[in-house]
Amino acid sequence: xxxxxxDEASVASSRLLDTAMRARSLSDVQFARGAVLLDHDAxxxxxxxxxxxxxxxxxxxxxxxxETRLLRxxxxxxxxxxDMALRELEQGIAAYERHPQTSVLDAGREVYEEAIRLTLDRxxxxxxxxxxxxxxxxxxxxxxxxxxxxxxxGAMLVEPAxxxxxxxxxxxxxxxxxxxxxxxxxxxxxxxxxxHGVTQVIVVADPASDGAAIAAxxxxxxxxxxxxxxxxxxxxxxxxxxxxxxxVAVASRDLPSSREELAGLARLYPHALExxxxxxxxxxxxxxxxxxxxxxxxxxxxxxxxxxxxxxxRRIAAATLVGQPLVLLAAxxxxxxxxxxxxxxxxxxEGFLAAGARGVIGTVAPIADNDAREIFGRIHRHLAAGRSxxxxxRLAQLESMSLDRNNAAWRAVALLTRFIEIEKxxx
Numbered sequence: 001x002x003x004x005x006x007d008e009a010s011v012a013s014s015r016l017l018d019t020a021m022r023a024r025s026l027s028d029v030q031f032a033r034g035a036v037l038l039d040h041d042a043x044x045x046x047x048x049x050x051x052x053x054x055x056x057x058x059x060x061x062x063x064x065x066x067e068t069r070l071l072r073x074x075x076x077x078x079x080x081x082x083d084m085a086l087r088e089l090e091q092g093i094a095a096y097e098r099h100p101q102t103s104v105l106d107a108g109r110e111v112y113e114e115a116i117r118l119t120l121d122r123x124x125x126x127x128x129x130x131x132x133x134x135x136x137x138x139x140x141x142x143x144x145x146x147x148x149x150x151x152x153x154g155a156m157l158v159e160p161a162x163x164x165x166x167x168x169x170x171x172x173x174x175x176x177x178x179x180x181x182x183x184x185x186x187x188x189x190x191x192x193x194x195x196h197g198v199t200q201v202i203v204v205a206d207p208a209s210d211g212a213a214i215a216a217x218x219x220x221x222x223x224x225x226x227x228x229x230x231x232x233x234x235x236x237x238x239x240x241x242x243x244x245x246x247x248v249a250v251a252s253r254d255l256p257s258s259r260e261e262l263a264g265l266a267r268l269y270p271h272a273l274e275x276x277x278x279x280x281x282x283x284x285x286x287x288x289x290x291x292x293x294x295x296x297x298x299x300x301x302x303x304x305x306x307x308x309x310x311x312x313x314r315r316i317a318a319a320t321l322v323g324q325p326l327v328l329l330a331a332x333x334x335x336x337x338x339x340x341x342x343x344x345x346x347x348x349x350e351g352f353l354a355a356g357a358r359g360v361i362g363t364v365a366p367i368a369d370n371d372a373r374e375i376f377g378r379i380h381r382h383l384a385a386g387r388s389x390x391x392x393x394r395l396a397q398l399e400s401m402s403l404d405r406n407n408a409a410w411r412a413v414a415l416l417t418r419f420i421e422i423e424k425x426x427x
Contacts, residue, residue: 002036027055031064034071042078049075066096067107073114082118089115093134109135113163120168125177129170132161133232136204141232143177149236150174153422154199156223157231160189160212172231173198186215193219200224200390202420204231208336208347208364213414217397224394226415229353236420239388242326244271245380246285250294250304250331258293261373265291268384279306283319283355289383290321290357293330293372302333302348313337316351324358326389330376334362335414349416359389359417371409375400379413388421 006029013025034049049072056065069092076085092111100108112135119128126143133140150157150173157172160183167183171193183189193201200223207213207227216225228234247265249258266272273287282290296302303310321327329335329348337347349360361379363372378399382392393415400410 003033006033006036023055024059027052028064030055031068031071034068034075038071038075038078042075046072046075046079062095062099063102063104065099065102066092066111067105068092069095070107070111070114073111077118082122086115086118089118093131097134110164113161116161116168117163117166120179120181125170125179128179129159129172129177129231132159132170133230135161136230139232143172146172146231146234147174147177149234149420153236153420154197155420156193156195156198156201157204157234158189158193158201159204159231160186186210186212187218190216190219195219195222198223200226200421202234202417203227204229206335206337206347207414207416208333211364213335213364214408214411216414217411220394220397220401224390226359226390226393226417228417229350233418234420235418236422239386239421240288241386242288242383243269244273244287245269245289245291246273246282246287247291247293248277248282248306250277250292250306261293261377262291265377265380268380277307279304279309279311279315279319282306284322285325286322287325288323289328289380290325291328291330291376291380293376296329296331296334296348302337304331304348313346313348313351316348317346317354319355321352321356324356326383327352327357327360328376328379329360329362330372332363332366335360335364335416353416353418358419359415361389361393361413361415363412364414365412367409367412371407375410375413389415389417390421 009032010029013022013029016022016025030048030052034045034052037045037048049068052064052068056062056068069088073085073088073092076088089111093115096108096111112131115131116128119131129143130140146157159170161168166181169180169183169189171178171180180189201219203212203216203225205212205227213227219225245266247262249262269289273285282292292304296304303312335347335349337345337350349362352360375396378396379392382395383389387395393413397410397413
């Protein structure tokens with residue numbers, strides 16, 4: 001039936017009077033014919049897709065160019081030409097990165113997945129890693145460059161990826177890089193990590209997706225854990241002294257003891273800056289640490305309310321923070337955002353990271369006011385004592401766990417960072 005519909009479309013297209021419209025429509029017919037033939041006649045499918053490419057490559061808006069390259073790669077695989085398949089995927093990715101708004105049928109995701117799988121099957125971990133980074137929309141640094149940044153830090157980088165029917169994870173240290181394939185679950189992944197000689201694990205993933213932060217919390221008995229939006233964004237830096245804080249409470253209603261809470265935090269640091277409660281005053285505060293406590297609002301689009309002004313993650317991302325402050329968001333689900341095949345929004349934490357924060361400590365789930373006050377208070381005490389953000393979070397989690405292991409609040413807190421924290425640079 002699909003073949004018959006393609007034949008009907010071919011006849012209708014040939015009757016179009018406008019030359020450019022007829023040529024474009026016939027290219028679409030060839031694309032559809034290739035898709036129909038792919039499952040049972042790869043050679044004929046490849047020929048049809050080649051015809052479609054002839055019409056697409058010079059088009060101003062190549063709507064099906066990425067899809068055609070993807071199907072052409074699948075035809076090449078069926079014909080046993082893996083080199084050709086990889087070339088087609090590379091060109092499909094290049095087309096998608098030039099015109100991401102024109103891709104349909106989820107091909108933008110699938111070209112990366114198949115490139116990753118094909119390069120892994122060839123044993124090329126470095127190339128697969130670069131494809132994985134590019135799939136995140138990141139400027140992709142080489143595997144060797146990322147390993148160089150890890151040198152002397154004691155950090156292990158873990159980058160999970162979901163391929164069609166397979167979960168994998170890149171496990172990268174300064175002297176080695178491997179890939180775990182057919183990973184059953186996030187829990188299983190973190191249980192099986194080789195942690196000998198490792199002091200911190202940086203996970204390249206959304207900490208809220210698939211319970212990544214909750215699963216990774218099983219590691220804190222042995223190592224510190226942080227999350228990063230990509231491996232390529234990470235830079236190495238010695239832990240800076242944190243001597244000043246700007247703290248503000250935001251909420252849709254007054255929270256009990258919020259004034260006393262903020263005053264207590266201010267006393268931990270040598271300098272406390274007055275925060276007026278507006279987002280503008282927070283964004284321009286020249287403080288090493290920015291603490292925001294209260295209630296976040298919204299379902300799929302979580303916001304913070306500053307003096308009656310609702311501030312979205314996108315609004316935060318458009319701002320420019322002064323310096324590179326560490327931001328602590330002591331509110332519910334500040335590292336969680338809406339995720340769906342058709343919709344991707346920023347979390348509040350991602351917004352602050354995009355605005356220039358060096359890191360954001362926030363929550364991946366709802367957390368009670370008292371629990372938030374206690375664990376964020378412990379984090380601040382360790383920060384003020386000179387600990388790095390990743391170590392301060394771990395120590396606070398261990399303290400909370402020792403007091404009440406059954407209280408899951410300590411599992412809900414995570415660090416999203418742009419830095420590999422090191423004690424000092426080697427000379």
